[in-house]
Amino acid sequence: MARTIQSLERAAAMLRLLAGGERRLGLSDIASSLGLAKGTAHGILRTLQQEGFVEQDEASGRYQLGAELLRLGNSYLDVHELRARALVWTDDLARSSGESVYLGVLHQQGVLIVHHVFRPDDSRQVLEVGAMQPLHSTALGKVLSAYDPVAHSEAAEAAREAFTPRTVTSMAGFESVLDLTRARGWGSDVEETWEGVASIAAPIHNRRRMPVGAVGVTGAVERVCKEGELRSDLVAAVRDCARAVSRDLGASRF
Amino acid sequence: MTDTHSTGPFIAAIDQGTTSSRCIVFDRDGRIVSVDQKEHEQIFPKPGWVEHNATEIWENVQEVVAGAISKAKITSADVKAIGITNQRETTLLWDKNTGEPVHNAIVWQDTRTDALCRELGRNVGQDRFRRETGLPLASYFAGPKIRWLLDNVEGLRERAEAGEILFGTMDSWVIWNLTGGPNGGVHVTDVTNASRTLLMNLHNLDWDERILSSMEIPAAVLPEIRSSAEVYGTTADGVLAGVPVASALGDQQAALFGQTCFSEGEAKSTYGTGTFLLMNTGDKPVNSYNGLLTTVGYRIGDQKPVYALEGSIAVTGSLVQWMRDQMGLINSAAEIETLASSVEDNGGAYFVPAFSGLFAPYWRDDARGVIAGLTRYVTKAHIARAVLEATAWQTREIVDAMTKDSGVELTALKVDGGMTSNNLLMQTLSDVLDAPVVRPMVAETTCLGAAYAAGLAVGFWPDTDALRANWRRAAEWTPRMDADVRDREYKNWLKAVQRTMGWIEDEE
Ligand SMILES: Nc1ncnc2c1ncn2[C@@H]1O[C@H](COP(=O)(O)OP(=O)(O)OP(=O)(O)O)[C@@H](O)[C@H]1O
Ligand SMILES: [Mg+2]
Numbered sequence: 214m215a216r217t218i219q220s221l222e223r224a225a226a227m228l229r230l231l232a233g234g235e236r237r238l239g240l241s242d243i244a245s246s247l248g249l250a251k252g253t254a255h256g257i258l259r260t261l262q263q264e265g266f267v268e269q270d271e272a273s274g275r276y277q278l279g280a281e282l283l284r285l286g287n288s289y290l291d292v293h294e295l296r297a298r299a300l301v302w303t304d305d306l307a308r309s310s311g312e313s314v315y316l317g318v319l320h321q322q323g324v325l326i327v328h329h330v331f332r333p334d335d336s337r338q339v340l341e342v343g344a345m346q347p348l349h350s351t352a353l354g355k356v357l358s359a360y361d362p363v364a365h366s367e368a369a370e371a372a373r374e375a376f377t378p379r380t381v382t383s384m385a386g387f388e389s390v391l392d393l394t395r396a397r398g399w400g401s402d403v404e405e406t407w408e409g410v411a412s413i414a415a416p417i418h419n420r421r422r423m424p425v426g427a428v429g430v431t432g433a434v435e436r437v438c439k440e441g442e443l444r445s446d447l448v449a450a451v452r453d454c455a456r457a458v459s460r461d462l463g464a465s466r467f
Numbered sequence: 468m469t470d471t472h473s474t475g476p477f478i479a480a481i482d483q484g485t486t487s488s489r490c491i492v493f494d495r496d497g498r499i500v501s502v503d504q505k506e507h508e509q510i511f512p513k514p515g516w517v518e519h520n521a522t523e524i525w526e527n528v529q530e531v532v533a534g535a536i537s538k539a540k541i542t543s544a545d546v547k548a549i550g551i552t553n554q555r556e557t558t559l560l561w562d563k564n565t566g567e568p569v570h571n572a573i574v575w576q577d578t579r580t581d582a583l584c585r586e587l588g589r590n591v592g593q594d595r596f597r598r599e600t601g602l603p604l605a606s607y608f609a610g611p612k613i614r615w616l617l618d619n620v621e622g623l624r625e626r627a628e629a630g631e632i633l634f635g636t637m638d639s640w641v642i643w644n645l646t647g648g649p650n651g652g653v654h655v656t657d658v659t660n661a662s663r664t665l666l667m668n669l670h671n672l673d674w675d676e677r678i679l680s681s682m683e684i685p686a687a688v689l690p691e692i693r694s695s696a697e698v699y700g701t702t703a704d705g706v707l708a709g710v711p712v713a714s715a716l717g718d719q720q721a722a723l724f725g726q727t728c729f730s731e732g733e734a735k736s737t738y739g740t741g742t743f744l745l746m747n748t749g750d751k752p753v754n755s756y757n758g759l760l761t762t763v764g765y766r767i768g769d770q771k772p773v774y775a776l777e778g779s780i781a782v783t784g785s786l787v788q789w790m791r792d793q794m795g796l797i798n799s800a801a802e803i804e805t806l807a808s809s810v811e812d813n814g815g816a817y818f819v820p821a822f823s824g825l826f827a828p829y830w831r832d833d834a835r836g837v838i839a840g841l842t843r844y845v846t847k848a849h850i851a852r853a854v855l856e857a858t859a860w861q862t863r864e865i866v867d868a869m870t871k872d873s874g875v876e877l878t879a880l881k882v883d884g885g886m887t888s889n890n891l892l893m894q895t896l897s898d899v900l901d902a903p904v905v906r907p908m909v910a911e912t913t914c915l916g917a918a919y920a921a922g923l924a925v926g927f928w929p930d931t932d933a934l935r936a937n938w939r940r941a942a943e944w945t946p947r948m949d950a951d952v953r954d955r956e957y958k959n960w961l962k963a964v965q966r967t968m969g970w971i972e973d974e975e
Contacts, residue, residue: 308908
């Protein structure tokens with residue numbers, strides 16, 4: 214068995230102790246229940262307190278479980294909530310960019326499209342909510358892989374299929390794409406998934422700065438790019454939209 | 468806010484709603500520049516009673532206007548006009564000299580005038596004033612609420628007859644205060660709001676003296692009825708001092724306008740606290756024989772009025788809120804979709820939310836809510852599904868009534884409102900209607916409609932064709948349900964509806 218870290222085991226034991234039976238305990242009760250010296254117990258409690266996992270009652274000096282533990286359990290963001298919060302901003306992005314807008318989250322080994330706004334011309338389009346896109350080649354997928362470690366490991370383990378001659382399939386190549394994505398704060402896909410199609414995407418963060426999804430525009434390569442480069446006004450509009458949604462989810466300014 | 472907006476000028480719209488007040492600033496393309504919103508208290512003094520504090524509402528309105536202007540980083544000089552839209556029918560009486568409300572506002576959902584309405588129906592019944600007003604006698608509308616206040620607030624009738632008291636729905640209250648209140652505020656309402664009082668004659672768009680005397684309401688309290696798009700006055704002070712107040716429309720009519728339903732036969736359905744489907748019937752009021760309301764759609768300046776048929780559903784989004792707040796089955800309204808999506812169907816359960824009776828097409832005060840078809844098999848997820856289906860089937864019923872009354876077959880339904888972010892609901896709606904459901908790119912059509920009307924009044928936009936050009940399809944759902952499934956489910960739904968009726972027996 215691998216070596217374990219004693220102070221983490223002790224911290225876990227403390228949390229269990231505070232979770233069961235009597236909810237508020239004094240330092241000496243905690244120390245004696247766990248067979249620890251008071252000084253050792255105090256050091257661990259103080260660390261847990263700093264992390265918000267334990268709170269100390271001011272009047273009695275007794276310890277109890279902290280609010281952060283509750284938040285940990287409830288931090289999952291409902292995808293339908295995400296769509297509802299994004300609605301106004303994604304509509305506006307479609308309007309200002311003239312392209313279709315997609316909102317995606319990680320689901321199993323790919324990107325699940327949870328919201329789709331049509332391109333604002335009068336053409337017939339089909340709602341793609343519920344469709345899956347690949348992680349390694351799409352702008353949404355690259356953004357998720359760059360910011361969400363779970364998405365990253367899914368993409369790293371998957372067989373990265375070459376959809377077009379431009380798809381990046383090697384691990385090293387993929388990693389450098391992700392580095393670039395993180396460095397500039399947005400991701401792109403120029404004919405790496407579909408011939409003739411380009412997209413730009415940016416990350417959405419929740420109030421604890423965790424990546425919860427990605428939003429982007431997709432359109433014909435000749436509209437999304439200008440003189441061989443992705444249009445900077447589109448990049449700015451996509452990033453604005455991602456920031457506005459993040460702000461609505463309570464993320465602080467960044 | 469995005470930084471890609473033009474530099475103005477702009478139109479500001481105030482939406483004084485049932486649960487909150489909002490202010491949205493729009494640019495010339497009809498794009499949202501900034502939004503500010505604040506909720507107000509829902510006061511429930513007794514079962515079935517719902518009130519708002521009008522002073523709190525006016526303070527919130529001032530706050531959200533200031534908020535939206537500051538978020539947009541603009542000044543009054545950049546704003547060409549203000550448009551007003553509001554929760555309809557909610558009734559307020561206030562002192563003309565002090566500006567003090569004499570009582571809380573009585574909200575449209577309030578049922579305290581049930582018995583009064585039966586009494587007013589006398590031997591004729593619910594349809595006593597339908598020919599003149601287009602409405603059944605129901606506690607939903609403003610007239611009986613005025614009468615209740617006059618009868619129940621000490622000394623009020625005398626003060627009203629002496630001309631010291633003003634009546635208004637929320638449009639009148641906001642406009643009167645914006646334009647100076649006790650210091651020269653204008654006391655007006657627009658045709659759409661007036662058409663919800665049970666006191667206005669639909670044919671000449673004036674207060675109906677015979678109804679006023681039957682309801683014992685002194686004409687002195689009533690505002691002047693004006694069109695929906697004209698300059699009523701200018702803002703007296705605050706961040707928008709000097710800006711013309713140039714439109715007023717009830718929220719549902721504003722959504723019709725915002726959806727640019729300017730041609731006869733065009734319709735929209737708004738999914739908020741309740742759901743209201745309005746169809747433009749052109750320059751003629753169409754009588755309903757199938758439980759719909761005849762109402763004014765809008766009137767632009769001195770042009771002819773445009774009428775509408777309306778199907779009103781009292782409880783749709785508020786049923787989702789009930790699942791969250793009273794049942795605790797979900798944490799947010801959006802989560803109803805997650806719960807409902809965890810099962811394939813309703814498991815045999817049907818939920819008819821007749822919480823305060825049934826509105827269109829039944830108008831039954833004696834109905835109460837029912838969950839039918841329960842077995843041991845049914846889970847909370849099936850109930851969640853039944854909740855969403857309730858909104859869809861209720862829409863189907865008013866669409867059927869609309870087809871019968873108007874003779875116009877619905878080719879597609881234009882939708883808006885908070886519930887349209889629910890993808891499963893929109894798909895279900897398309898399935899049960901057997902027609903495409905289309906969402907426009909600005910979900911805030913209520914504010915947009917008020918902005919459009921104000922913009923037309925001051926020449927910011929040239930005509931309704933220019934507005935129509937702004938309309939964009941954001942999403943479309945198409946039917947996927949087999950006809951035999953649809954028929955079977957509709958039959959079950961109608962059976963469940965029958966089981967709600969006659970629950971309340973005359974208490975007296
Ligand atoms: N994703 C969703 N699924 C189902 N219902 C929803 C969802 N999001 C919001 N709702 C419901 O929609 C309603 C809010 O929509 P909206 O803001 O359009 O209401 P409203 O009636 O216009 O409010 P007001 O009367 O204050 O103007 C609430 O009743 C809420 O329960
Ligand atoms: Mg509203």
